Amino acid sequence: MNLRPAITAISPLAERMYADGLSRQLIGSLTAIPLLLFSLVGFWAGWIGQRIGFARALGLGMALLAFGCAARSFTGDFSAISRILGTVFIGSGIALGNVLLPGLVKSRFPQHMGVLTSLYATGMNLGAALGIALAVPMANSLPGGWNASLGMWGVAAFSMLILWAPQMFTAPQQQSRRIGHPLAGVMIVARKRRAWHVTIFMGLQSAIYYSTVAWLPTMLQSRGMAEELAAGWVSALQITGCVASLVIPMLAVA
Numbered sequence: 001m002n003l004r005p006a007i008t009a010i011s012p013l014a015e016r017m018y019a020d021g022l023s024r025q026l027i028g029s030l031t032a033i034p035l036l037l038f039s040l041v042g043f044w045a046g047w048i049g050q051r052i053g054f055a056r057a058l059g060l061g062m063a064l065l066a067f068g069c070a071a072r073s074f075t076g077d078f079s080a081i082s083r084i085l086g087t088v089f090i091g092s093g094i095a096l097g098n099v100l101l102p103g104l105v106k107s108r109f110p111q112h113m114g115v116l117t118s119l120y121a122t123g124m125n126l127g128a129a130l131g132i133a134l135a136v137p138m139a140n141s142l143p144g145g146w147n148a149s150l151g152m153w154g155v156a157a158f159s160m161l162i163l164w165a166p167q168m169f170t171a172p173q174q175q176s177r178r179i180g181h182p183l184a185g186v187m188i189v190a191r192k193r194r195a196w197h198v199t200i201f202m203g204l205q206s207a208i209y210y211s212t213v214a215w216l217p218t219m220l221q222s223r224g225m226a227e228e229l230a231a232g233w234v235s236a237l238q239i240t241g242c243v244a245s246l247v248i249p250m251l252a253v254a
Helices: 011-019 024-052 054-072 079-108 110-141 146-169 184-190 193-222 227-253
Strands: none
Touching (some): 011 110, 011 146, 011 193, 011 227, 024 054, 024 079, 024 193, 054 079, 054 146, 079 110, 110 146, 110 227, 184 193, 193 227
């Protein structure tokens, strides 16, 4: 549930951020940079997990996410640089979770992969919906305004890191195979036609999804819709994804 709200919480607050002097380009980059890090860090996530253990690598991802949210909310001198660096940490931390969490599910719960993968996908969609739905209320109620609203997702990530910490104390299992080049697995998959089909499909649907999440609230507000209502429509989009994540596996089993 921590893998999406730090990104989706940007869109309902975009107009406030613009009114406070942030450029449209900078606001857009706060959503775009994490997506670039998904691919760049994602290539290395499996190798990092093999080196230090998946549980520890996931904890590292949560730590990066928490630190990135705090840095992105910095309001002092050099705040623009801090926001960019924080966003890089956010994207790196989420990338580790994106790649390693499904692998952890597969290794620890091989008999329940379908159910737990469904819960994993549902959790991500629910987290994304919460990021959108709570962004404006927290900006209205917290002393720091929209900066504090964005920073609160770092508190959530740090809280989950504390809960996850016992998993990190256990020594990782001995690898049954030698750790090779970090990109060796990618090169093998890149030679398969079906892998490219899946890549193109996921790339196109991600382009539609993140473009919608990033700018739909702003578009609705430009048509006269209130902040809360505009965020509510995008939250409904995420809730639909939650329902689909639960229903589709059930239909597949049936």
